[in-house]
Amino acid sequence: MPQNHPTVGTDSIAAAAARLRAAAATGTPAAPVRDLIGRDDVRAAYAVQRLLTAERIASGATVTGRKIGLTSAAVQQQLGVDQPDFGFLFDDMAHADGAVVPSDAVLQPRVEAEIAFVLGADLAEGPLDAAQVRAAVDHAVAALEICGSRVADWDISFGDTVADNASAGAYVLGTRRVPLTAFDPVAAEMTLTIDGETVSTGNGAACLGDPVDAVVWLARQARDLGEPLCAGQVVLSGALGPMRPVPPGAAVRATVTGLGTVSVTFSA
16 A cells, blocks of 8 residues: 655655656656666655656646556556556646547557546545445546556556556546446446547456446545545546557547447547
8 A cells, every 4th residue: 555655765756756757848758767666666656656746736737636547457467566556637637528639748648448437525534435435426427548658668567657647648538427326337338449440348347346446445545645535526447448559640439338438539
């Protein structure tokens, strides 16, 4: 579980943050940061993330929610971890359904389809169990997450992606808002197309067995770190199927049963 006291020295934390900051500023991906903070030092990785997050907030960005990553057992196994990770969503990451996103807005973009939950109540106290999370959700919507990596060639370990805000880039929410009383996230089936070709399929069970359980995990982590989830925030609960790279000019569309469609186009 993430802690507030990194085991890696502050100089290494600062150096890792500087490397990722420069990559974002120049648009040129950087070398991994695991040489500075380790491959799987959870506390050090989140310390880098917190530093970069604080800088974004200080520069005027507003937190709009969180994203959950590594919710697939296969991806966890690939990175040698046994837990998800999370990153922050900011207002400048949000795009409207059907929008055109500049192809250079996100470094090395890859897209995945998810279920997003918009909270109607804070998740700061109580057991933070599935029943409480369900009651706190105002509605679910289909979502596209445009993941991006400041690390060259997506050569990431757990430490690299956590430090890099869980490889967050941008996101798009669908317009059909459905309460959980009328929608079962586990049963949802997803199809993702790029330029009309199906490139990824999956279902709600692929996300930690139940996307609501992913939000339970996140709510507890956020509270333990002193930054609980709040009403009005968006939670991207994790991929329903494999992530796919997107070339310039691509038209991306996801369909999630019960939630409808969500789409985005990348500029050429």
